[in-house]
Amino acid sequence: MMSRVAHGIASSKRLRLLMHGLSAKSGHNNRFFVKFWARSSSSPPTLAKANPARNVFEVEHFPLVSIANEKVLNYEVGSAERKSLEDELLNVLNNVERVPILIDGEVYSGGREANQVIPFNWKQPIARYEQAHRVLIEMAAEKTARAQETWDKTKLCKRMGIWNRAADLIAGKYRFKIIAATMIGQGKTVRQAELDVADLVDFMRINPIFLRDLANYEPLNDQPEVCRNQMRLRGLTGFVAAISPFNYTSLAANLAFTPALMGNTVLWKPSDSSILSNWFVYQAMQEAGLPSGVVNFVPAAATDFATVITQHSKLAGINFTGTASVLKVLWQQVAQNINVFHNYPRLVGDCGGKNFHFVHASADPAAVVACTIRGAFEYAGQKCTSCSMLYVPESLWKTQIKESLLKITKTLFVSDATFCDCFYSAVIDKNAFKRIQMYLKYINDNPTCEVLIGGTCCKKQGYYVDPTIVQITDLNDRICKDELLAPILCVHVYPDAEVMQTMEKVARVNHGLIGSIFANDTEFIKEASDTFKLNVGNLNINDKCTGCTVGKQPLGGGHITGTNDKIGSPHTLAELDTQSAIK
Template identity: 40%
Template sequence: TWRDTLNAATILGQSKSVHQAEIDAACELIDFLRFNVAFAREIHANQPASSPGVWNRTDYRPLDGFVYAITPFNFTAIAGNLPTAPALMGNTVLWKPSPTQQLAAHFTMNLLEAAGLPPGVINMLPGDGIDVSEVALHHRDLAGIHFTGSTATFQHLWRTVGNQIDQYRGYPRLVGETGGKDFVVVHASADPDAVRTALIRGAFEYSGQKCSAASRAYIARSVWNKMSSSLVEQTEALAVGDVRDFSNFTSAVIDRRAFTKQRDAIDRARASTDATVIAGGDTDDREGWFVRPTLIQSDSARNEIFTTEYFGPILGIYVYDDAEFDAVLTEVDRAAPYGLTGAIFASDRQVLERAATVLRHAAGNFYLNDKPTGAVVGQQPFGGSRASGTNDKAGSMWNLIRWTSPRSIKETLVPPNTHAYPHMG
């Protein structure tokens, strides 16, 4: 079946566990396709009021040109949504998938064609991103970019478009979801067992290769004293290996570049005077690119483990005195330039509300007593601001509306036949 094919391609091509592949390539992609149709109907149904003798309506036109969809390696569902969302609103799309997601992208395109997608609507063009962009970004008919990937790449795209804005037919719409340095804040009232589970799942599922993955945790000392040993033990016990062995929790990182980045970060932590590797830290590139889930503890709140995105299975831990909770919230908000996902754990309702207020702009997806990953289409529309992107919320009508250029139409049913107004006598 198509479900099995896409899942298998995601498992083998992107090194995902069977569970991670199912919730991505099958469940989330299905949700994107179903919910986006419902959102599109909602948009088209939003029509203006009409006065007597007048029929007003809004024509939700596609953009005047093509949309350039640049998709990432880590989610088959996102790779499917970025080209299909603009296409659903009537746009022609140029789709440039990540080379390390090409296997699943190939079968996604086959699925769309088998479902009846007309030729020329979505045009998949595998290849080097720089080479494809060199042509696409300089075309006068570029009308929009739908992007998921690194912050640096999105800023490059934005800069390129801005520097030649007078060469386009219109003003291209730029929609992007980029990086994150996603946080978990643990209050003294938190449940240690719930925190431990959320940190392991939130940081190490799919080896931390999620834009939403927990990568920095701020834990009240009283809670840390109760859970540190079990967190270290369970992290060390995580099974890492071939995705075809379903007993493994996670597998290799995506490629050598990712492996080198994780290995170097761990080496810097080991060499640092204010950071300690307390679990994991082992790497192996003899066959595949394996990085064990790693916990790094530091008493320096501005150590790079709390400010730098690694996009891998590395979780930085900062333990604070219980009385410093308010100061820690401020630090969480200011330490990193991103604003994608974050979580607060507490049993005190007032604490949850205070954290939600202080951290209002620190995360576009904010979780109370849950891990910061696993947004569900139609339930938690996904996206962040600051350096994390334009926050146009994939899996919502707010994303689809970016791919339309509304035209207001007024039709007068009985036109006036004289220029004179009643007050003129």
């Protein structure tokens, strides 16, 4: 919702306009048009000496609207939503969808064919697609850049209307289709996929509300009878490249379509491992009325795509979520070609980092265990916010946490994602499996590591990794610093008397999107909040480090975990546009 300050500025400005006789009339879709005249003079103007030449600008203002998150469905036995989802699961399983390269409304052939397979049954494909070659990516970038000027002229209210229709379509007609593709194609349980699509609906509904706030902002106008100051939003000149991850259908769509909401045109490279769900979202946007060419759907090899876009003179920005190593490569490529670009490209990037739970002696052990198991093992630890490190005081570890943590972890059911009692399923693909297998071997060979449970994996049918808990003594070890994206939880037990030294060490070695503090000691919570102020972008108190909700907990980390533009807030939208100041 609009802040009180922004609301006050916008409201008082409209009141002054009416008082001074400027024209204000209500328009369609509950917006207001304000027409004003920009006056030019070499000296402070007066009404009598006002320049008769008048430039009329049309500016959209919007009333306040409330924000509400999408309702999450429970899929009870016998419910209508459960039956609808079962039907869509069968459709996805029994068909191999042909997913095109779509540029400016036309289908193109990339020449290199690939399949998206089921993570928990890698022999079965669910989608067949082609990867664009470099010449085709170059052509797509050029077409995307050319479309920007026309799309940027589209009124904000019309763009908002498209996004609101898309939200309704995704919440209704497309909901179970997208959830089924997310469950089967990305290995998410029904609960995780439902939460993902609810977030997607929230992005589509709430980002236009954030845009209203930005549009309603006006600079100070303390002499409206002689001077008008105005800010006008516009898209970035050129094209924005969106590079999306496999683990969230909602984040993938947000990366591609939020820049378009702000007046940009987008070249979208979806992840090879989430092609199907991303394509269904794209179809929903098409049905909602998004014009052809505003967002172009271009599956491609990561290196080909990155090479072409970072050498293209009309690159206006990159919107990215993935690993820190890839973000660094993109940043380096942009820097190397800085003299090529017509703009300074905007780089917006979020990575996972090393998220952690830090436990104080005053914490509730039961809450620590429950939150840590969910934070570490839901979606096989593949969330960008998954808990990878647990810091526990000696006074709680052996007596109140260790036994419960291991006992519950042992009961977790790892299987086919479509089974209702499945806690998590296979990891996303063979590359992820090989990387995790390498880490498990490293852990098993490491004298500073003790495997308490798990430590095994199997790819006979699916890419399965057992839930693994490792106790580690050396905080300088790479396993305490690397982003694992795996169902591996590392535990470090510290002496109670060294809590402050341990926190300071964590602040130096763990850079994550989110850190969580578990304590009932108010003074400690204050101290820990100050200590972890810089190494994480989000800090949770007595809650797991996963589960951010759009509009409630804006997400983004600093340091090597990203540019901290806070997805799910107006700040991200402001990064994806540019402004004109008019006097």
